[in-house]
Amino acid sequence: MTSFENLLAAAYQVLRGKRDQENAGDFFFDLEGNLLRLRSELRSGSYYPGEYRTFWISDPKPRLISAAPFRDRVVHHALVNIIEPVFERRFIEHSYACRTGKGTHRALKQFIHWARSSKYVLKMDIRKFFPCIDHDIMNQRIAATLKDPFVLRLCEIIIEASNTQERVIQYFPGDDLFTPTERRIGLPIGNLTSQFFANIYLDNLDHFIKEKLKITKYLRYVDDFCCCSNDKGFLHEVRRAIVEHLADYRLKLNEGKSRVRQVKEGIEFLGFVVFPGTIRLNQRSIRRQRGRLKRLQWQYGSGEILWDDLAASLMAWNAHASHGNTWRLREDIFQNTVFRVP
Numbered sequence: 001m002t003s004f005e006n007l008l009a010a011a012y013q014v015l016r017g018k019r020d021q022e023n024a025g026d027f028f029f030d031l032e033g034n035l036l037r038l039r040s041e042l043r044s045g046s047y048y049p050g051e052y053r054t055f056w057i058s059d060p061k062p063r064l065i066s067a068a069p070f071r072d073r074v075v076h077h078a079l080v081n082i083i084e085p086v087f088e089r090r091f092i093e094h095s096y097a098c099r100t101g102k103g104t105h106r107a108l109k110q111f112i113h114w115a116r117s118s119k120y121v122l123k124m125d126i127r128k129f130f131p132c133i134d135h136d137i138m139n140q141r142i143a144a145t146l147k148d149p150f151v152l153r154l155c156e157i158i159i160e161a162s163n164t165q166e167r168v169i170q171y172f173p174g175d176d177l178f179t180p181t182e183r184r185i186g187l188p189i190g191n192l193t194s195q196f197f198a199n200i201y202l203d204n205l206d207h208f209i210k211e212k213l214k215i216t217k218y219l220r221y222v223d224d225f226c227c228c229s230n231d232k233g234f235l236h237e238v239r240r241a242i243v244e245h246l247a248d249y250r251l252k253l254n255e256g257k258s259r260v261r262q263v264k265e266g267i268e269f270l271g272f273v274v275f276p277g278t279i280r281l282n283q284r285s286i287r288r289q290r291g292r293l294k295r296l297q298w299q300y301g302s303g304e305i306l307w308d309d310l311a312a313s314l315m316a317w318n319a320h321a322s323h324g325n326t327w328r329l330r331e332d333i334f335q336n337t338v339f340r341v342p
Contacts, residue, residue: 001082001151002042007035010077014070023070038071042154047075049161052188066163066188076193079154084196087145091199092206094219098195104270105323107221111269114217116276118228121267122235124242124258126251129223130194131165133201134250135184141200159197162187172247185250198222201249208245213238221270235260272324279324286329289317293337301340310339 011031015024027034041047052066068076084100091099096107115121126132142155165186171179187194202220209215209227215238217228229235239260243253266273271285296313299305314334321330 001078001154002039004035004039006078006081007039007074010074010081011035013077013081014073027070027074034071035074038074042075045153047154047157049075049158052163054163063189064166065190067190068188073192075154076158076191079151079158080192080196083146083151087196087200087203090145090203092203092210095199095203095206095221096219097222098192098199104221105320107219108270108272108323110219111226112274112279114219114226114228115263115267115269115274118217119230119263120228120232120235120260121263122227122229122239122258122260123267123269124225124239125254126223126246127170127254128166128168129251130189130198131168131186132170132251133185133187133198135159135162137249138187138197138201141203142197145200155193155197158191158193159187160184162194170250170252172250183250195222205242205245205249209238209242213241224269226267226269232260271320281321281324281326281329289321289333292317293333297337297339 008031011027015028038047049072050069052068054064054066057063057065088099094107094110096102096104096110138159139152139156143152146152146155165188168185169180187197202223205225206218206220209218209225215227215229219226227235227238239253239258246252261267263274264276266275266280268274268282271282273280273282292313296305296310300307300310318330318334
């Protein structure tokens with residue numbers, strides 16, 4: 001994991017999309033020296049992560065985003081480069097987040113196929129998932145698969161160094177009054193390791209649903225997961241079993257968003273609303289894109305971004321939106337948006 005080749009590859013992985021950031025330039029100005037110092041710290045056991053830069057976003061609900069220093073992100077990528085193949089052998093086929101060859105559009109395509117061949121969908125998400133990930137349970141889940149003491153200790157260091165997240169008080173069987181405040185919980189949204197560790201944390205849930213509950217039409221993207229079936233009563237039983245299973249990992253469902261619905265009503269998933277005969281972008285995604293277009297208009301008009309960057313952003317959204325029946329929407333948006341030459 002600490003080979004120069006792996007650290008160098010990790011540095012270039014972090015650099016993607018970050019070339020204009022000052023901390024990236026500082027690190028690459030003395031790339032070899034920085035990597036050798038980082039390797040020395042890792043091998044001697046003196047490495048410890050730096051402080052996070054935090055900020056809030058509304059997407060649409062408020063979320064605390066934590067940005068790690070560039071050198072720490074290099075460590076995150078170097079670690080995942082090595083442990084990912086080990087866990088890939090455990091992960092189920094239809095877990096789609098933070099995995100090579102998966103992603104949102106593959107998850108959406110599979111969901112559409114299963115939803116349209118079923119009458120009902122049990123769609124669930126976990127209440128305050130990242131702020132509620134329990135550190136002790138997380139370390140136990142990693143140690144159940146990894147045995148190398150150096151790698152295990154590095155995982156523990158990254159988890160322990162998590163900055164304070166949104167405090168969520170939840171009680172579970174066996175807790176006393178102070179248990180929720182005494183346990184270390186929360187992983188920072190924004191870390192590659194947090195996303196990968198989240199898959200490890202919920203891997204047992206995936207196997208429980210697939211192997212114990214015998215759900216064939218099941219998929220998960222981070223903490224959004226769905227079961228499709230023609231039997232409404234069966235899905236209600238599945239939901240009760242999942243609630244009990246999640247309690248073992250000190251997690252709870254988001255009650256308002258976790259219920260059985262008919263496909264003909266339209267099921268929201270990953271920014272789209274899936275109906276039997278059509279697929280639409282949800283209103284939140286449309287509002288977000290209109291807001292993004294206004295920012296891009298201002299940035300291009302002020303010379304803050306170049307045409308190539310603007311065009312890449314527009315084409316990326318167009319490609320994303322094209323996964324739904326959105327031709328008229330895209331035509332309306334692009335015909336009524338003017339970018340003035342700076």
